[in-house]
Amino acid sequence: MQENRARKRFKYFFNDFWSQSIKASEGFFVKSEHFDKWCDELQDNNFTSKESARKFGKSEVLHAYAGWLFFQNKKSWDLAYFSYKQKLGEYHVRKIKKSMLEMDCFKNIRWNSPADTIIDCNWPNTKINLRVVPYGFKGAKRGIHPHGLFCDDILKDPTQRKLNVNELRELGRVFAEEVLSMPKEGGFLHCWGTSQDPTDLFKENRTRPKFLCSINKARYVSNGTIKSLWPSLFPLSRLKEIEEEIKTIAFNKEYLCSPVRGEEGYFHDDEIECIIDENLKPVNPLTYETDNPIYGGLDIGKKRHPAHLVLFEEIDGNLIQIVSKWMDNWGYVEQVEFLQGIDKLNIHNVCYDSTRGEYDVYEELGTLPEWMEGVIFTVKSKTKMAVQFENRIRAKGKPTIYLLKDDGRQKRQILAVDNDLHAVETPEGHGDAFWSNSLACMAFENGSGDFIN
Numbered sequence: 001m002q003e004n005r006a007r008k009r010f011k012y013f014f015n016d017f018w019s020q021s022i023k024a025s026e027g028f029f030v031k032s033e034h035f036d037k038w039c040d041e042l043q044d045n046n047f048t049s050k051e052s053a054r055k056f057g058k059s060e061v062l063h064a065y066a067g068w069l070f071f072q073n074k075k076s077w078d079l080a081y082f083s084y085k086q087k088l089g090e091y092h093v094r095k096i097k098k099s100m101l102e103m104d105c106f107k108n109i110r111w112n113s114p115a116d117t118i119i120d121c122n123w124p125n126t127k128i129n130l131r132v133v134p135y136g137f138k139g140a141k142r143g144i145h146p147h148g149l150f151c152d153d154i155l156k157d158p159t160q161r162k163l164n165v166n167e168l169r170e171l172g173r174v175f176a177e178e179v180l181s182m183p184k185e186g187g188f189l190h191c192w193g194t195s196q197d198p199t200d201l202f203k204e205n206r207t208r209p210k211f212l213c214s215i216n217k218a219r220y221v222s223n224g225t226i227k228s229l230w231p232s233l234f235p236l237s238r239l240k241e242i243e244e245e246i247k248t249i250a251f252n253k254e255y256l257c258s259p260v261r262g263e264e265g266y267f268h269d270d271e272i273e274c275i276i277d278e279n280l281k282p283v284n285p286l287t288y289e290t291d292n293p294i295y296g297g298l299d300i301g302k303k304r305h306p307a308h309l310v311l312f313e314e315i316d317g318n319l320i321q322i323v324s325k326w327m328d329n330w331g332y333v334e335q336v337e338f339l340q341g342i343d344k345l346n347i348h349n350v351c352y353d354s355t356r357g358e359y360d361v362y363e364e365l366g367t368l369p370e371w372m373e374g375v376i377f378t379v380k381s382k383t384k385m386a387v388q389f390e391n392r393i394r395a396k397g398k399p400t401i402y403l404l405k406d407d408g409r410q411k412r413q414i415l416a417v418d419n420d421l422h423a424v425e426t427p428e429g430h431g432d433a434f435w436s437n438s439l440a441c442m443a444f445e446n447g448s449g450d451f452i453n
Contacts, residue, residue, distance in 0.1 A: 003105075010068045011039035017071070018064040021099035030233045034216060035061065045212040046188040049205035051195050053218035053255040056230055058192045062150050063096045065190075066119075069148075070130035071105060073123055077130050078146040080182070082137045084156045089134030090117040092152055096132060137171065142178045149183055151175075151191040155200060166426045172201040195259040198269035199412060218255040266386065266417045266434070271393055276411065277402045283322045285311060285342040295319065296350035297439025298372075299432040300335070300358050301327070305425075307335055308413070308432040310440050311345075312401070319392065319401040319444060324410050324433075336362050339369055347371045349446060351385075351439040373446065375439065382421050385438040388445055401441070409433070 006013040015036075019029040038061050041048055052058050069077045081096075083089040094116050100106045112129075113120040119132035133146075137154040155171060175191075183189050191211075195202040205211045218229050219239050228236050243251040252258040259269070296311040307330060311323035327335055336359065339350075347369070352359065354374030362368040375381055392401035403410065413433035416423040423431025 006068075007072050009039075010043040010065060011036045013068045013071055014039050014061065014064045017103060017105055018060075018067060018099065020104065021102045022060065024102045025098075030230070032057075032230045032232060034229050038216075039065075041212060041214070042190060046183075046186075047208075047211045048190045048192070049202060049211045049213040050190075050192040050216065051202055051214075051257045052192070052216040053229065053257070054194070056216075056218060056234075059092060059095075059152055062152055062190065062192060063092065063099060066096055066130070066132055066150070067100055067103075067106070070121075070123075070128075073126075073128060076128050077148065079130075079132045080144060080146045080149045081132055081134045082140065082149060082151045082154055082179070083134070084137055084154055086134060086136035086139070088153065089136060092150075093117055093119055093132050093134045137174065137179075140174050140178050142181065145182055145184050146187065147184050148188040149179065149190070151179065151189065151193070153193040154191070155193055155196045155202075168197050168200045172204060175201045176204070194253070195257065198259050198415065199408070200259070215257050217257050265415050266390075266419055266421065267393065267415060269415060272403075272411050272414055275393055275399045275402050276405050278405045280321065280402060280404050282324065282404050285323050285325075285345060288322065288345060290346055292346065293348040294322070294345050295348055295440055295443040296323070297436040297441070297443060298335075298339075298350060298352040299435040299439065300332075300353050300356075301429075301432060305430045306330075306428075306432060308410075308429070308436040309338075309350075310433075310436045311342075311347075311350075312440055312444070314444065317400060319440065321401075321403045324404050324406060326409065332358055332362075336367060339372065340367065343369050349373055349443040351375050351443040351446065353377055353435065353439070373443065375442065382435075382438075385442040386417075386421060386434075388441040389434075389438040392441055401437075403437070 002012075002016055006016055015031060022029045035057060038050070041050075042061070042065050050058065066079055066081075069079075081089050081093050083092060097116055097119050100109075100119075108124050110122045110124055111120070112122065117134060119130060122129050137151065154175070155168070180189065191201075191205060206213045216229055218234060219236065220227055220229065226236060228234050228239060239255065242255065246254070253260050290313060293314045294311055295314060296309065298309045299307060301307040307327035309323065309325045309327065310321060312319035313322050314320075327338075349371055351373045352375065354360070355377040359368055359372070359374070363374075375385070389401070393399050409428055410433040413429045413431055414437065416426070416429070417431040417434040423434065
């Protein structure tokens with residue numbers, strides 16, 4: 001009876017059979033409702049994407065699922081186990097094999113390979129086979145077509161060095177172009193792990209209709225009550241202790257599913273999303289007319305770091321963005337000519353980064369508009385303008401700055417800057433939009449008075 005129900009429903013196999021191996025290795029097994037829920041999600045959906053806390057059994061459930069598929073004794077299974085690196089994938093496959101060797105229900109199976117990093121076994125006197133092969137996700141190539149894929153922590157461990165945006169985009173490309181098409185028709189793909197960035201592939205999976213996506217935090221709120229995902233092993237008091245031990249930022253990343261890069265950023269994703277107004281329309285600065293004062297910021301760049309210009313119309317003390325312009329591959333002459341072309345606007349002040357003196361010659365020649373205010377970047381000035389930007393976003397009641405919606409580049413470059421005011425360099429920029437908008441806030445604070453050139 002016990003075996004029959006375990007063959008029908010994965011959660012019974014996990015609780016009644018796989019638990020033997022967990023007891024053998026850990027010394028105990030603690031049941032939890034979240035395990036039953038996760039087991040049902042795997043069995044009832046061919047495509048799942050899950051983010052959850054570390055130490056809460058994500059990998060253990062995936063390991064058990066591979067064992068359960070073979071335990072059903074109905075057909076052969078060819079499975080691929082992807083992790084960020086090959087060695088991590090091998091570790092997971094080794095764990096699956098070790099668990100199977102410790103379980104009574106698998107004691108009579110025939111092992112076709114002595115290797116502990118590959119599973120290849122048959123039920124006795126049958127052709128029903130289980131094969132599980134580990135792979136490193138970074139090197140994933142189209143060609144293999146297993147019945148199912150496990151993608152377990154393919155974006156790296158959150159406790160290790162965070163990936164830059166360019167690396168995350170490449171991993172997202174590999175997932176979309178190589179991995180999604182790997183399972184045989186009717187096969188499965190389960191992607192479980194930790195998000196690294198608010199824009200990474202876990203967010204992309206939420207836009208893919210066939211994926212069941214979920215975020216299961218270690219501590220969450222339900223009907224106004226704070227609860228623990230695994231109360232019998234991690235009660236709220238223990239979670240609080242862990243938070244005090246490893247500090248809030250690390251706890252948010254590892255237990256509350258806050259993206260690694262987002263948690264270490266100067267701003268959080270939801271803060272910037274809150275000030276993006278989809279109803280705002282960009283204007284043509286060469287023809288736009290208004291009696292309201294305009295303030296702006298320009299983070300100067302040329303080839304390697306693109307220049308970014310933002311202009312804001314001041315309305316009742318609020319800064320409303322009307323221009324967000326990327327000057328990719330523009331030379332300094334082109335940039336200054338564009339600034340000259342918008343001189344008819346009611347511009348009161350535009351602050352720009354004059355640290356390296358790129359515009360000094362134009363100022364000396366008198367061709368730089370008089371409303372341009374040079375700001376030398378120092379620790380003090382960068383901190384000051386960043387705080388001015390922050391004060392507008394985090395103003396009591398509601399923000400006092402609003403941004404245009406674009407293809408996401410401006411938002412990504414604002415989020416690229418961390419708490420130390422450093423940014424990862426990517427093909428899109430180097431935190432340029434963070435500084436252009438901060439400079440615009442400084443331009444408003446400084447008004448149209450004395451220039452610091």
